Amino acid sequence: MKTTTDTETPAANDPLVVPSLNTPQMRRILASSFMGSAIEFYDFILYATAASLVFNKVFFVGLTPSVAIFASFATLAVGYLARPMGAIVLGHFGDKLGRKGVLITSMSIMGAASMLIGLLPTTAQVGMIAPIALVLLRIAQGLAVGGEWGGAMLMALEHAPKERRGFAASFANMGGPAGAVLATLAVSAVSTMPNDQFLSWGWRVPFIASIALVAVGLVIRLKVAESPLFLALEDKAEEKRLPILEVLTKYPKSVISGTLVGMSSYTVQGLMTVWAISYVVDSVGMDRTSVLNIKAIGATLTIVGVFFAARFSDRLGRRPVMMIGIIAGAVLALPMMFMLQLGQLWLFAIALFIANGLVQAFIFGPFGAFTAELFPTRMRYTGASLVYQASSTLGAGFTPMIVAGLVVLGGGSLWIAGAAWAAAFLVAALAMRTVKEGKDADLTADEM
Known part of the structure; x- marks a missing residue:
């Protein structure tokens, strides 16, 4: 009587049964991703939040408010x-030496850079050294994130069965907004402090605390096996290119088309x-803490939307699911900007929830696969990381x-910005029309 082995399961022999990701190895891989x-992204988004609320007041002093916030956003860029x-x-190095080692390196660089930002003296204390050091540490953060997403996504996707690739790859995408939730809640918690204490030392706490998160992440990541597709490629001993x-x-064509598609999500x-x-x-003049809490809810909605969009993409395809988000964004861009300009907290919340939970999530959910x-x-x-990071940079x-x-050009009105969006x-x-499913x-396959 024939027995069923680990590699020959009933699901593998039945085309109507979708292979499961619920195995010890896959759970560990998905958790690591x-x-x-x-x-x-906790570290990276933490900087973006601080750039919106803190750095223009701490590192770019002596400038007009509009110039200071522009300079703060420039360091973000x-x-x-x-x-x-x-x-x-x-x-x-991920393509030549393996996915796992690069992922450990990227996380270590990010943790060190974020902790040092939290310890950085202000411009009032050390002069121009402070903003210069801030820029250098921001560059280190960018380099680290540049290598992180592609590896985290590929470790999940390249271990997964073909029928579940979209969902497996989305765990790296869900991790991004989860990090944004943590970062936003961390800043929100310290933002309840008196303003002088918040600007003096409160904002530093989330940056310094990130080193503990990095330590946990490294422990999990060290236990994950290398990608089987990479190991199979390594065994072929092909010519090094x-x-x-x-x-x-x-x-x-794949780089250009993929980047233009991805930019739409990142403009959100x-x-x-x-x-x-x-x-x-x-x-x-909205309350800072309330706005940050709304932002955290919006990031949570992104996670939920990414979850469902990725699952749908395994059934329907990547293109139709992503087009839902793209078309919704085109139709709703001007209404969302109009809601912002009305200046009501509840309208801001609705606009943000639509942007995160529908538009961004449905584009971003299948984007890894x-x-x-x-x-x-x-x-x-290299290819997937380049498309993703070029999209994020330009978007x-x-x-x-x-x-x-554009707001200055529009005399304070947001309609020009909405039209550009x-x-x-x-x-x-x-x-998207130029990319095949x-x-x-x-x-x-050697060529795709």
């Missing part, structure tokens, strides 16, 4: 500029969770500065 991404470089450098050169010469992040926070607190399925294994870490990194300028979604919709792609 989620936790690692959450910790990295510097970190985003470093992310593609991190994708190229750390992605190279530079992944970034292959990506740019053989798959330029840059506009609604960075620029809008500063706008409603400083220009409209979407990018991975654009490239073969030997360059997948979220520059959005706060651009929107701030809608245009970004329309560009993404056109770019990857749900059923063979990831072991």
